[in-house]
Amino acid sequence: MGFYNEVIVPRLVTCACGTKPILKQRQKVVPLAKGAVLEIGMGAGQNLPYYDSNSVTSLVGIDPCQTSWRLAQPRAKALGIPLEFVEGSAESMPLPDAHFDTVLMTYSLCTIPDAGAALAETYRVLKPGGRLVFCEHGEAPDASVAQWQRRVNPTWRRLLGGCNLNRPIVSLIRDAQFRVGRFDQMYLPGTPRIAGYNVWGSAER
Numbered sequence: 001m002g003f004y005n006e007v008i009v010p011r012l013v014t015c016a017c018g019t020k021p022i023l024k025q026r027q028k029v030v031p032l033a034k035g036a037v038l039e040i041g042m043g044a045g046q047n048l049p050y051y052d053s054n055s056v057t058s059l060v061g062i063d064p065c066q067t068s069w070r071l072a073q074p075r076a077k078a079l080g081i082p083l084e085f086v087e088g089s090a091e092s093m094p095l096p097d098a099h100f101d102t103v104l105m106t107y108s109l110c111t112i113p114d115a116g117a118a119l120a121e122t123y124r125v126l127k128p129g130g131r132l133v134f135c136e137h138g139e140a141p142d143a144s145v146a147q148w149q150r151r152v153n154p155t156w157r158r159l160l161g162g163c164n165l166n167r168p169i170v171s172l173i174r175d176a177q178f179r180v181g182r183f184d185q186m187y188l189p190g191t192p193r194i195a196g197y198n199v200w201g202s203a204e205r
């Protein structure tokens with residue numbers, strides 16, 4: 001990783017993921033996590049303040065980026081839940097089969113290079129009946145927005161640490177054999193439409 005990807009990108013992404021509409025999204029989904037929880041692509045730990053310490057018994061965060069983990073430290077210290085950080089990739093996690101009650105993914109499926117492999121690993125580490133709780137931005141349903149997403153994506157991805165604008169989030173989750181329950185979707189207010197189309201909900205293993 002060069003200086004840009006190692007130092008600038010994690011800070012840029014932390015700012016972009018800390019807007020008011022995104023914090024509102026975190027408030028909606030993070031409290032759904034229960035029991036033994038794995039957070040994939042924990043980044044700078046922006047979800048940590050939203051976990052319900054009465055429902056979560058333990059938390060593991062995985063991310064390949066050490067800089068993000070350093071940025072997460074103040075929030076990690078304030079957390080009243082045992083937290084372990086694993087430096088690694090979602091596509092091949094050094095974690096046991098059928099271990100977690102919940103896997104949380106927020107704004108990570110856009111960036112993980114092989115989303116299909118990451119979801120297959122998510123399925124593997126969840127207990128039967130366990131839940132993937134997700135909130136992601138992705139492919140917009142409107143043709144004109146989707147066309148702009150395709151145009152802009154190559155440059156966007158280069159500048160923003162591999163983030164893709166147009167992944168079909170719900171289809172990817174279904175393709176990984178999850179039973180997707182109710183999910184919600186909308187363009188986040190105050191966010192450019194190409195990056196603002198959000199889907200969130202949960203899926204059962």
Ligand SMILES: C[S@@+](CC[C@H](N)C(=O)[O-])C[C@H]1O[C@@H](n2cnc3c(N)ncnc32)[C@H](O)[C@@H]1O
Nearest residue numbers: 017041042043046065089090106107108111112
């Ligand atoms: C846009 S950030 C989102 C961070 C965090 N999930 C949030 O909601 O603020 C994407 C995160 O995915 C992480 N990431 C990139 N490749 C990954 C991989 N192969 N496995 C796990 N996480 C990865 C990045 O390091 C980064 O922290």
